[in-house]
Amino acid sequence: MKENEHCPRVTEIQAFCDGEETAAGIGQHLRDCAKCCSAYQDLLALCSTADRLSSSEVLPAGFQDRLQEKLEPAPFPAGQVAAAIFALALAAVFVLEPGFINWWLSVGITLQVSFLIDFFLKLYYLGHSLGPAWVIAALSAIVGVELAILHKIKKVEGYTNAC
Amino acid sequence: MQDLFQEMVEVYGDRVYRLILRYTGDRFRAEDLTQETFLRAYKHLDRFDREKPAGPWLFKIAANLCRNWQRGIRELPVEDIKALDTLPDSNPEQACLDKESEAELRRALKEMPLMYMEVLLLKHVGELSYAEIAETLELELSLVKNRLYRGRIMLREKLEREGR
Ligand SMILES: [Zn+2]
Numbered sequence: 001m002k003e004n005e006h007c008p009r010v011t012e013i014q015a016f017c018d019g020e021e022t023a024a025g026i027g028q029h030l031r032d033c034a035k036c037c038s039a040y041q042d043l044l045a046l047c048s049t050a051d052r053l054s055s056s057e058v059l060p061a062g063f064q065d066r067l068q069e070k071l072e073p074a075p076f077p078a079g080q081v082a083a084a085i086f087a088l089a090l091a092a093v094f095v096l097e098p099g100f101i102n103w104w105l106s107v108g109i110t111l112q113v114s115f116l117i118d119f120f121l122k123l124y125y126l127g128h129s130l131g132p133a134w135v136i137a138a139l140s141a142i143v144g145v146e147l148a149i150l151h152k153i154k155k156v157e158g159y160t161n162a163c
Numbered sequence: 164m165q166d167l168f169q170e171m172v173e174v175y176g177d178r179v180y181r182l183i184l185r186y187t188g189d190r191f192r193a194e195d196l197t198q199e200t201f202l203r204a205y206k207h208l209d210r211f212d213r214e215k216p217a218g219p220w221l222f223k224i225a226a227n228l229c230r231n232w233q234r235g236i237r238e239l240p241v242e243d244i245k246a247l248d249t250l251p252d253s254n255p256e257q258a259c260l261d262k263e264s265e266a267e268l269r270r271a272l273k274e275m276p277l278m279y280m281e282v283l284l285l286k287h288v289g290e291l292s293y294a295e296i297a298e299t300l301e302l303e304l305s306l307v308k309n310r311l312y313r314g315r316i317m318l319r320e321k322l323e324r325e326g327r
Binding site (some may be wrong): 047071 | 172176177180181184185190194197198201202205264268272283284286287288290292293305308309311312314315316318319322
């Protein structure tokens, strides 16, 4: 094939050099056409020069580990944070409230109150399971105790008033 | 999901790093930007079409990061050829020649318009096909061919001028 109007464009010859898909028969044309053959040789040299850009560099050692660390951030240190808050609260009790022992005692009182509530609840449930005679007897006993207490208070108040 | 990402790092990690290293000329910056490329890829992995090769998608992220980095600096450190400082080379004479060659390349690249430089780097460093370059840079295939041809001519001219 001689030089003719069917000569491929230079970018087509370049595509052939780069191993890209090209029109069928371009290889044969390059062998037969002196002008295109020369362009092809020039393009091979051009590609070879540009190939100086390629390199054999590889990722730095430890790259994947460092990447993995960034992908999985360290878990939230819940334990340490809770311990720090507790320590701060404890320090605050000492620093901000000089009467912290009184505060601690109030916790003891709270414990006693909860014990009383528990006791009355037990009595309530007991009342449900006892017969009426037992309930009347228990109430009579409570009334008796109450009368005794009132009598005692009256005696104490009478003594106080006398003073 | 994790397997797909791992595969991306293994297949494209080196090439992405090389491309960014050519772009920035700085090993630390290159590692930093390569990490950022893969972190962004991981973050948006659900947007990736598994039917397609990951190359264009990853190189698009890398190219955007490089452009942003380029905007942030006025001057490319062309004389800074520490990129080759740690290359293992038993022959000091060869190492010296390599350094000089590297410096020439960096100066030539620096003088090139970005649109030609990017196509050249994607072809010769990223080892992408024309279609993949077109997808990465969102260009017509004919434009990729033209830019590649002009880019190669430009690079040769600049290197010849450097060699004088
Ligand atoms: Zn021809």
